Amino acid sequence: MYRELSECESNHSAPGGLSNATLSPACKDLQELDKLKDSLQGYKSQNKFLNKEILELSILKRNAEIRERNLESKCATQEAQLCQIESKHLVLLQEVQTPVCSSEKGPTNEVISRLVEDALKVDTTDKPTILKPHPVSEYDIYGFKTVPEDDDEEQLIAKVRALNLRSFSLTESQEISTGVKWENYFANTVNREMARTPELKNLIRYGIPHEHRSKVWKWCVNLQVKKYRDKCCPGYFDSLLKKALEKPNPASKQIELDLMRTLPNNKHYTSLTSEGIQKLQNVLLAFSWRNPDVGYCQGLNRIAAIALLYLEQEDAFWCLVAIAECLMSADYYTKTLLGSQVDQRVLKDLLSEKLPRLHAHFEQFKVDLSLITFNWFLVVFVDSVVSDIVFRIWDSFLYEGPKVIFRYALAVFRFREEELLKLQDQMSIFKYLRYFTRTILDARKLTNMAFTGMNPFPMRMIQNRRAFHLEKVRLELRELEAIRQDFLRERETANPEKRDAISDDDEDT
Secondary structure, three states: OHHHHHHHHHHHHOOOOOOHHHOOHHHHHHHHHHHHHHHHHHHHHHHHHHHHHHHHHHHHHHHHHHHHHHHHHHHHHHHHHHHHHHHHHHHHHHHHHHHHHOOOOOHHHHHHHHHHHHHHOOOOOOOOOOOOOOOOOOEOOOOEEOOOOOOHHHHHHHHHHHHHHHHHHHHHHOOOOHHHHHHHHHHHOOOOOOOOOHHHHHHHHOOOOOOOHHHHHHHHHHHHHHHHHOOOOOOHHHHHHHHHHHOOOOHHHHHHHHHHHOOOOEHHHOOOOOHHHHHHHHHHHHHHHHOOOOOOOOOHHHHHHHHHOOOOHHHHHHHHHHHHHHHOOOOOOOOOOHHHHHHHHHHHHHHHHHOHHHHHHHHHOOOOOHHHHHHHHHOOOOOOOOHHHHHHHHHHHHHHOOHHHHHHHHHHHHHOHHHHHHOOOHHHHHHHHOOHHHHOOOHHHHHHHHHHHOOOOOHHHHHHHHHHHHHHHHHHHHHHHHHHHHHHHHHHHHOHHHHHHOOHHHHHO
16 A cells, blocks of 8 residues: 555656556545645735734724714714804804894894894705704794794894704713613613613613603603502403593593694694694593593693693503602692692702701792792693703603602702802792793703712602601691681671572682
8 A cells, every 4th residue: 555655656746747647545635635625725915804804994994983983073063162162152143132132123132032043043954055063943842942932132032042952962972972872782682571660760860861751751651550550351441431521520521622732833733633632632532531530631641741741541541650650649730739848848958958148048038949840840840941851850750759859849949049040039030930940951950960979868758858847737727627617607607698509619719
C-alpha cells in the first residue's frame, strides 16, 4: 500500500501525468483531497476578506448613526431655540399691541396689526422652509384646541404656551427617550402579564407614551375593579345601558344638559354629532344606573370624557367605577361631596407642613384655597393644567391612587411659590391663582417636585388626616342640617298658609 501511494504521488507530480482512467482509487482520493484543500484555502481567504468588509461597514454604520443622532440633537436644539424666539416675539407683540393700537391709526399701528395677524396664522407643512420650527397645529394629539378663536390677546397667550410646550418636548427628546424605556419594558414582559413592580411605578410616574397609554390604562383600571367585575355577568355594561335608555332615571336630564359643557375645547366633544358625545352619554347613563347613591355629579362627565380619549365605552365605564368607587372614597361624589370637603382640609394641613412660608402667606391674607383646589381633586386636574401634564397626572393616579393628586397639588404651589409670595393683597393672589396652573409647562420638573421634592409622603399619613377631618366635617354638616330644619319649622309656623307654595328648590336652599 505504501508503494502504491508513493507511485501515485510520483505520477501525480510527474509532468503530463497519467489519465484518470489509469489512476488507482487511492490516487483519486488524494487528488480529491488536494482539490478540497485548495477550495478550503480559497474560502478562508474569501471569509477573511468578507469579515474585514463587514467590520469596516459596521464602523461606517456606527459612525453614521452617531452623526445622525448628533444632527437630530442639533436640529432639535435649533427648533427649540426657534420656538423660544418666536414665543418671545409673540410676548413682545402682546406688550406693544395695547399701547400702540390704542392710539390713532398710523403706519406703526398697521405694522403691529399685520405682525399679530401673521403670528396667529396656523402653520402648515405645505411650504417647506429651512429651519422652520415644528408647526403649532390647531389641535394637540389629545384633540384639545391649542389656540382659541375669539380674543386676539388670548390667542397670543395660547400660542406662546404652545410654542413653549414644543420647546420643552424637543429638549426632553434629546435625553434618553421614555419611549425606548417603555419598549424595553414590554419586550421583557412579552411572555408574562404586567404586574406591580418598582420599575413599572417609576416608568408610569414619568409618563406613558401616547401609543401605549390605552393598554396601560386598561390594565390599571382592571386592577382596581377586578373584585367588582368578576361578580358581574357578561354584557353587564350593555344591560345597564339598555335599562337607562328604556327607563330614564332622575340623572338623565342633567347628563343631557352637561354633555355639551364637558370639554368644549376638545374636537371629540364640540357638537352633538361629535363621535365622543354619544359614547359619553352612554357611559354616564350606565354608571347612574349602577350607582344610584351617586347617580350623576357634575365632574363625572369630564372624568368619563378623559377616559374615552383612550378607552372604549365599556372600559371607560369601568374607569369611572374605578375612580368613583375604588380610588376615591365612597362619599366623594355624593350630594354632600363629603369626601371632597375632607380632602381640602387635608391639603391645607399638608401645605402647612411642606410649604410653611406659602401657607403663612395665604393665612395672612385670608385666602380660601379650596375655591381653586376643590375642582383639582373633583376631576383630577382636568381643565386646570395643560393637557400634557393632565395625562401624566392621570397615568400615576390610575396606578397609585389619590395620593398622586395631593403630590401634584403641592408641587404646583411649589413651582410658583416665589411668584405667589410676591403678591401682597388678597385680590391679586386670588386673581393669580385662577390661571397660574396653566402657565406651568415643564412636566418633567413638576413631576420631580411631586415625587421627589415632597417626600416623605406616606399614604398612612393622609388616611389619618382624612379620618380626623371626616368626623369634624360630619359634625358641621349635622349642625347645618339642624339649623336648616329649625329654620323650616319656624317658617312653617310663621306662615302656615304659604307652606304649600314652598318648592323643593326653596327647601334645598
